[in-house]
Amino acid sequence: MANRNANGDGLDAVAGLRVAVTGGTSGLGLALVRALDARGARVAFCARTPPRVGEIARELPRTRGIVADVSSKDAIHPLAMQIVAALDGLDVLVNNASALGPVPLATLADTECEELERALATNLVAPFRLTRALLGVLAAATRERGVAIVVNVSSDAAINPYANWGAYGASKAALAHLTRIWQEELAGEGIRFINFDPGDMDTPLHALAVPDADPHSLRRPEDAARELVALIDDALAISRSGAARALA
Amino acid sequence: MIAAREPSQRPHDARLLVVDRRGHIAERPRAFWTEVLAASDVVVANDAATLPASLSGTHVASGASIELRLAARRSLDLDDIASWTAVVFGAGDWRTRTEHRPPPPPLAVGDRLALGPLTAEVAAVLGHPRLVTVRFDATPAAFWQGLTEHGRVVQYAHLAAPLALWDMQTPIAARPVAFEPPSAGFAVDWRSIRALRARGIRFVTLTHAAGLSSTGDYALDARLPLPEAYAIPAATARAIAAARCAGGRIVAIGTTVVRALEAAASRDGIVRTGTGLADVYVDAAFRLRVVDVLLTGTHEVGTSHHALLRAFVGADTLERIDDSLERGQFRTHEFGDSVFVERTHDRRFATRGRRFERERVSRLPCPCRSTSRTRRCCPDRPWRLRSRPRYR
Secondary structure (H helix, E strand, C coil): CCCCCCCCCCCCCCCCCEEEEECCCCHHHHHHHHHHHHCCCEEEEEECCHHHHHHHHHHCCCCEEEECCCCCHHHHHHHHHHHHHHHCCCCEEEECCCCCCCCCCECHHHCCHHHHHHHHHHHHHHHHHHHHHHHHHHHHHHHHHCCEEEEEECCHHHCCCCCCEHHHHHHHHHHHHHHHHHHHHHHHHCEEEEEECCCCECCHHHHHHCCCCCHHHCECHHHHHHHHHHHHHHHHHHHHHHHHHHHC | CEECCCCCCCCCCCEEEEECCCCCEEEEEHHHHHHHCCCCCEEEEECCEECCCEEEEEECCCCEEEEEEEEECCCCCCCCCCEEEEEEECCCCCCCCHHHCCCCCCCCCCCEEEECCEEEEEEEEEEECCEEEEEECCCHHHHHHHHHHHCECCCCCCCCCCCCHHHHCCCCCCCEEECCCCHHHHHCCHHHHHHHHHCCCEEEEEEECCCCCCCCCHHHHCCCCCCEEEEECHHHHHHHHHHHHCCCCEEEECHHHHHHHHHHCCCCCCCCCEEEEECCCCCCCCCCCCCCEEEEECCCCCCHHHHHHCCCCCHHHHHHHHHHHHHCCCEECCCCCEEEEECCHHHCCCCCCHHHHHHHHHHCCCCCCCCCCCCCCCCCCCCCCCCCCCCC
16 A cells, blocks of 8 residues: 655655554554554554553564553653653654443443543543643654644544433543644644544444444444544644745 | 742742843742743743652662662663663652761672662762662663652652652653753743743753752762753754844753753854753853853752852842842742843853854855845854954
8 A cells, every 4th residue: 555645755754753542452542553553653552451562562563562541640641751752752642542431331310420530531631631741742843843743532422412422422522622722722832633533433442332233334443543644644744834834 | 048848830929030131130920931031032941851760779789778869861862771870878768858868888880779660780889889870671661661650750858748750840841851850941831932922032942851959968969960961953053043143132941951052052152953961060160152041940059050140140149139039038949939030241251242243243244145134044054253252
């Protein structure tokens, strides 16, 4: 497959890009780590389970696997520091790790407060904390290379009020709004914030939510990952051409 | 002055002592530090993140408890983690004042140190029983995991409670290379960066591995600061050259920025892109070649940071500054109040005088052959004086 050439200068903009992916050992996160690695990006990923992190890091020896639970406050700064140390900086942060809320899915009336809190911790507070911890290094990337990107993985449950998806949907809606406000506030710094809705995918998280779904009716995470890489590629091209115009 | 004991980076009542080029002293709320600047100025901050550089553990041969504080490294390369200069203390932690800390057991080359998940070996003893080179035998991935999980930020006995890693990170913290925070940067929040941009003031960064400020041992403290690695990005060198051409001031956020810029310019006064080791000692005898203004903490008499202020102001002015801080009950240490000091006229005597330099440069045609005499045409091209300037 020919790589897209966003710059038109014979170089693949994704090659050498420093990308961090949370929740990188399953579903969309894993597909994204593989796709980015195949395009020559430098990738650091994190996940909670040490054996699984080790397994993926061995499969993709150019990547750096980090064991961290993003829902834990104390884990964020050690994770951020390990990401920066692994990649010598950071161009793109993908906040992908997500929690479903109650399993099996439940109406809000049957959702325990603690279950909502856990969904918010992973889907809303963790991306906020990690982005804040990495803001300095992302701003440094914009000064060095003209662009930095934060992608927050969203969902159509962030827009549509699906019954039984209360904890997940409310936390993803809050994340989507957070993303838009980040974008509004930090556009001047050159950091772009993007909401990405991958659609219903054949992933472990979806299987937890809808155990009897027909996998053939679902999107392959590899396809969503390819779309996201193309989105990042486009965002790089737009930012770079904007920067070029500003310099001209 | 009184010690700031709470780890609040930007308390709402933080104060700023402003010392202008005539030596006049005034007080402002610190949040308004950007308003003292002019549009032609360029602000340079240190974007180093702070390592959890304190590692507790044991000296394997004797079984004695130790605390190892990473203190310096030759490079900023985050994969180059094998060899570090470190200061070793005996049993105890930050709650005991450093000057009361017991020494470590006698250390010899080859001694093993067990530091939580990490192990290190003493590779050299550097002429002092507490100062050593240690080697870690871990992969970069294992080293950074072990350091971030087990290490604590270096802190001192004036603080009330143990600090978390995030307490010591400035808002712009990027690569983790500093051993103590470049704490003048605590004043620089995103609001103030935005305010600078709105007024057309350039904000740029460099990375400087700020070292330990104190060890509590007189002989060792006399050797501080140890040589510190720094890196100056191309955009920063360009912005400084442009500001100098346009007659703007170079504003350093913190003493580490002063050390990095002056070290980078030590050859011929021109700040160049690249990495280096800052081994300059900036004090009354030092002739500043780059930095015009310093935003820094309130420093106690007798510290190397206090001595650095003498490069900006004469002895009389510094005495009046000390007096104002003391009488005004300013807070000191890393979470304390700040001082904004512009190089006074009496500290311009022996530098390549800014005004002189500007006039001279404006008379030189630009190498790009444009007719511009301001050199704004080529801000990224370092210029060179045709003849040595006469010092005033």
